[in-house]
Amino acid sequence: MxxxxxxxxxxxxxxxxxxxxxxxxxxxxxxxxxxxxxxxxxxxxxxxxxxxxxxxxxxxxxxxxxxxxxxxxxxxxxxxxxxxxxxxxxxxxxxxxxxxxxxxxxxxxxxxxxxxxxxxxxxxxxxxxxxxxxxxxxxxxKKFDASYLNNVNLQLGPNDYIFLKNFRVENNMGYNFSYEKFEGNKLTYKLFSDNIRWKENDSTFTLTNYRKRYIFKDKDSIEYGTKLDTTFAFTPKDLVNVAYMAKEMTSFKLYDFIQQSKKRGVSNxxxxxxxxxxxxxxxxxxxxxxxxxxxxxxxxxxxxxxxxxxxxxxxxxxxxxxxxxxxxxxxxxxxxxxxxxxxxxxxxxxxxxxxxxxxxxx
Known part of the structure; x- marks a missing residue:
C-alpha cells in the first residue's frame, strides 16, 4: 500500500x-x-x-x-x-x-x-x-407483559389456523381456543374449547369443554366433550415468537423463524x-x-x-x-x-x- x-x-x-x-x-x-x-x-x-x-x-x-x-x-x-x-x-x-x-x-x-x-x-x-x-x-x-399474550392467531399450514383470546406462558394455559381447517375458501372443520393446556412431558395439548363441528355439503355434525388430548403443529414457544419484534432476533433466529413460518404456510x-x-x-x-x-x-x-x-x-x-x-x-x-x-x-x-x-x- x-x-x-x-x-x-x-x-x-x-x-x-x-x-x-x-x-x-x-x-x-x-x-x-x-x-x-x-x-x-x-x-x-x-x-x-x-x-x-x-x-x-x-x-x-x-x-x-x-x-x-x-x-x-x-x-x-x-x-x-x-x-x-x-x-x-x-x-x-x-x-x-x-x-x-x-x-x-x-x-x-x-x-x-x-x-x-x-x-x-x-x-x-x-x-x-x-x-x-x-x-x-x-x-x-402501558406496561408490556411478555408472559401474557392477547389475541393470538397463527397459521399452521396452507389451510389450518388457530386463534387464542389469551395465553399465559407461565403455566402454558390458553383461553377461548379455536382451530379452523379450510379447503380453498370453504371452512370444513372447526374445533372450539374454553381452555387449552400444553403438556410438555408428552408434547400434547389438553382441551377442556370442547366442541367439534364438521361441515359437510348438505349438513353439519357437532360433537361435544369435557376433555380431549390431541396434538397440533405448534408449541407455546411459537406463540411467543409471534409477539416478539423481528428487530430483536439475531439473523440466524430470524431466518429460522421465517423458514419455519413458510413451512406452515404463513401468507405474509x-x-x-x-x-x-x-x-x-x-x-x-x-x-x-x-x-x-x-x-x-x-x-x-x-x-x-x-x-x-x-x-x-x-x-x-x-x-x-x-x-x-x-x-x-x-x-x-x-x-x-x-x-x-x-x-x-x-x-x-x-x-x-x-x-x-x-x-x-x-
Whole structure:
C-alpha cells in the first residue's frame, strides 16, 4: 500500500469516527432531556442501570443507524478539503487515475461494510432486545407483559389456523381456543374449547369443554366433550415468537423463524423479510455512498466545501426517504420485499456508476 493510500484511508476512518463522535453526544443529550423525568419516577432505577442497559445500547443502536450518514458527511468533508488544498490536482498530475484514486476509499468502505454487517446481524439485535425491554419496563406508558399474550392467531399450514383470546406462558394455559381447517375458501372443520393446556412431558395439548363441528355439503355434525388430548403443529414457544419484534432476533433466529413460518404456510412474512434483507442492504450502501461522495467532492467548486456538503446532505435525505418508503411498501402483502429493500441501493448505485464514469473520463 502506497503512502498516499495510507494517508487517505487514515483520513477516511478517522473522519467517520469523528462525525459519529459528534453526532452521538447530541442524540444522547436530546434523549436525556426528554427522558430524565421518567427516569426519576423509578426510585429503584440506578444511574448504573440507566447507563448499562439503556444508553450503552442506545449508542450501539443509533451509532449503527447514523453510520451511513456519518460516512457520507465524512467522505465529502475530507475529500472536499483535499480538493480545496489542490491535493487532488497534484495526485492527478502524478498520473494517478480517478479509478486508482478510489482504491483507499474502496478499502475503507470494505472495512465499514464488514463492521456494519457484523453489527446488523449479531450485535444490534441483542442490543435492541435489552433496549426495548428497558423501555417497556420503565419508560412505556402501558406496561408490556411478555408472559401474557392477547389475541393470538397463527397459521399452521396452507389451510389450518388457530386463534387464542389469551395465553399465559407461565403455566402454558390458553383461553377461548379455536382451530379452523379450510379447503380453498370453504371452512370444513372447526374445533372450539374454553381452555387449552400444553403438556410438555408428552408434547400434547389438553382441551377442556370442547366442541367439534364438521361441515359437510348438505349438513353439519357437532360433537361435544369435557376433555380431549390431541396434538397440533405448534408449541407455546411459537406463540411467543409471534409477539416478539423481528428487530430483536439475531439473523440466524430470524431466518429460522421465517423458514419455519413458510413451512406452515404463513401468507405474509414481509415484515420479517424486510428486517432480514435490510441488515445486508444498509451495510452494502457504504460502497455506494462512498463513491457518490468522492465523485461529488473531488472537484474544486467555487462555493467550496459548503456547496459539496449541501448537495451531499440533500442526497442523503433523499436516500433515507427512499429507504423508509421502500420499508413501508416492502412490508405489504403483495410486494417483493427483497426488491423493495434493495431498490434505494439500485437507484443510488446507478447514480454512483454515472458519476464514476463522468469523473473517470475527465
Amino acid at each position: 502506497r503512502i498516499l493510500d495510507k494517508y487517505i484511508l487514515k483520513k477516511y476512518l478517522s473522519s467517520v469516527a469523528l462525525v459519529l463522535t459528534l453526532l452521538l453526544p447530541i442524540a444522547i443529550a436530546i434523549d436525556v432531556s426528554e427522558k430524565v423525568d421518567k427516569f426519576l419516577r423509578h426510585a429503584d432505577l440506578s444511574v448504573g442501570e440507566i447507563i448499562k442497559d439503556y444508553y450503552l445500547n442506545f449508542i450501539i443502536i443509533f451509532g449503527n443507524t447514523f453510520l451511513p450518514l456519518a460516512l457520507f458527511i465524512a467522505v465529502i468533508f475530507f475529500t472536499s478539503k483535499l480538493a480545496g488544498n489542490t491535493e487532488i490536482i497534484a495526485i492527478h498530475s502524478a498520473k494517478i487515475s480517478f479509478t486508482r484514486f478510489l482504491k483507499p476509499y474502496f478499502i475503507g468502505a470494505t472495512i465499514i461494510t464488514v463492521f456494519a454487517l457484523l453489527m446488523n446481524h449479531f450485535i444490534v439485535p441483542r442490543s435492541n432486545k435489552i433496549y426495548e425491554e428497558f423501555i417497556r419496563t420503565y419508560l412505556a406508558t 412474512l414481509n415484515t420479517y423479510l424486510v428486517e432480514f434483507h435490510k441488515r445486508t442492504s444498509l451495510p452494502i450502501s457504504s460502497y455506494i455512498l462512498t463513491f457518490i461522495a468522492v465523485a461529488l467532492a473531488s472537484k474544486k467548486r467555487r462555493g467550496g466545501m459548503g456547496v459539496n456538503l449541501a448537495i451531499g446532505i440533500s442526497l442523503m435525505f433523499i436516500y433515507v426517504f427512499f429507504l423508509k418508503i421502500a420499508e413501508v411498501l416492502g412490508a405489504g402483502a403483495n410486494t417483493n420485499s427483497f426488491i423493495m429493500v434493495w431498490s434505494p441501493n439500485i437507484i443510488f448505485g446507478a447514480l454512483a456508476i454515472y458519476l464514476y464514469i463522468r469523473n473517470a473520463k475527465n
